[in-house]
Amino acid sequence: MPTEQWNDIGGKFHPASAPDYLPLEQLRQVQLQRLQAIVQRAYKYVPLTRSRMEQRDLTPAAIRSLEDITQLPFTVKADLRDTYPFGLFASPMQEIVRLHASSGTTGKPIVVAYTKEDIEVWTSVMVRSFAACGLHQGDIVQNSYGYGLFTGGLGAHYGAEALGATVIPMSGGNTDRQIMIMKDFGVTAICCTPSYFIHLIERAGELGVNLNQLPLRAGIFGAEPWSESMRQYIQENSNITAYDIYGLSEIVGPGVAIECSAHSGLHIFEDHFYPEIIDPQTGEVLPDGREGELVLTTLSKKAMPILRYRTRDITTLTRETCACGRTLCRFLRVGRRSDDMFIIRGINVFPSQIEHALLQVEGTLPHYLIVLTREKGLDQMEVQVEVTPEFFSDTVSVLESLHERITNAIEQVIGLRVNVRLVEPHTIQRSEGKAKRVVDQRKM
Amino acid sequence: MKLNQLSVFLENKPGQLKKACDLLAKEQINIQTLSMADTRQFGILRLLMKEWERAKAVLEAEGFVVKATEVLALEVSDRPGGLADILGPIEAAGLNVEYMYAFAILRGVGADAKAALIFRFSDPDAALASLKAAGVNVLSGVDLFN
Known part of the structure; x- marks a missing residue:
């Protein structure tokens, strides 16, 4: 049976990618409807959101256009920590099918929750991410993100599976074994952090394995900021194309934004995650093209709606048409975080x-x-x-x-x-x- | 005849030299001579031994950065003016010496006593040719290691 090569090459795209190409007018309508619903939901079920809105004399009815989002209060990481473990949930536990948590390097971890629908949305944005990187059925994906409480492993896993690719649930660590499996299984794509892949390149060299001669052709790298020069180093030393994937557990996990084959910024799946750029000092919203902190609002998350989350990632937003044809806006690769500084x-x-x-x-x-x-x-x-x-x-x-x-x-x-x-x-x-x-x- | 010398990068912190030497000892590799170039920041350990290829592999396997460099061992008379005699032809040929150190051997007695000096020239091949032509005894590994 011939395999349908759903990918973005040659004008064919995966059916799940359809929202990537929505006409802008339609996209804005979807965003506004979802924003109104999510604000309603957070106001109704999340006490912290409600009290903060009340302090500002706001009700969900105040959201009449997308611009009205600027009236809403920000959410910061400390809010998730202060309400540990379940304080920001908007769904009863009966409807929550999964919990993840951050590594919690500074005290208590932060906990995030998903309903069945949330998991479906997450999987769909991961499918759209992989499709944008040209992956399809028949690809063998080595998933070297850590499995467990960290969102990277399971997020990439279910996305790649739903795409129809073959997933190797490697998880992180055990570098020599990673290289052996990559070689013996004929792996065509890998998901991990860019710094770990550089470590893999080094170790493969020491083991006498030439990555250039393997079928590996794409790397989907994320979970930490990396530079254009790291991309060059990776591509020159392993003969693959390196794609930047962006995400954070507080919003959903990986799959918030992805680079397409044009490699000129990351497309935000803005039908689910609404982006703004603000001045990190004053909180004031900046116009497109100005560098500032990325702020994201989950438009469709049921279990844990997050309004105007301050990501601490510093970047620039652009709505110029991308060569790939996606109508989704893009932000430039995140080279730094305001808290790395x-x-x-x-x-x-x-x-x-x-x-x-x-x-x-x-x-x-x-x-x-x-x-x-x-x-x-x-x-x-x-x-x-x-x-x-x-x-x-x-x-x-x-x-x-x-x-x-x-x-x-x-x-x-x-x-x-x-x-x-x-x-x-x-x-x-x-x-x-x-x-x-x-x-x-x-x-x- | 050119000799292969190993240069090992060492961080300037206690125990680093011993770490390298312990490795070679464990592998029963005998160091014929060595010299240490050090700065406030780091050191370069230069080693001459018969089994330089094996030594290089042993050190690299443990993560040391090792480089093989070609050097010349020149015979000098163990008497006043012996070194000056060698430096004459070197200067005359316009050879650039990057560094040098003494090899711990002594042969013969009295007027026949000989020592060896290790020279790193910018261009070992050119140095070898001009020194041979000038009649300087360039020692081989057999002379030094047996």
């Missing part, structure tokens, strides 16, 4: 800036770690950089010059001369989830 001696620094400097000097991205300490009241920043065989020289002067060039490049970017330390390879801990770039040892 750290302040050293009064200067705002993002890890992506250090990354940029290292790439300039070495051409590829070495493993690095930023360590912040405080000595005699003065903040110190050290950047540890692993020495790679390509850059190791047996003469002191060559290494000193590398050290000097890195120090200068960082100074150029952030305007501060920091301590750079060349360290032996593999001494910086590899992550199998989100890469840890900053260790802050300052006692505040």
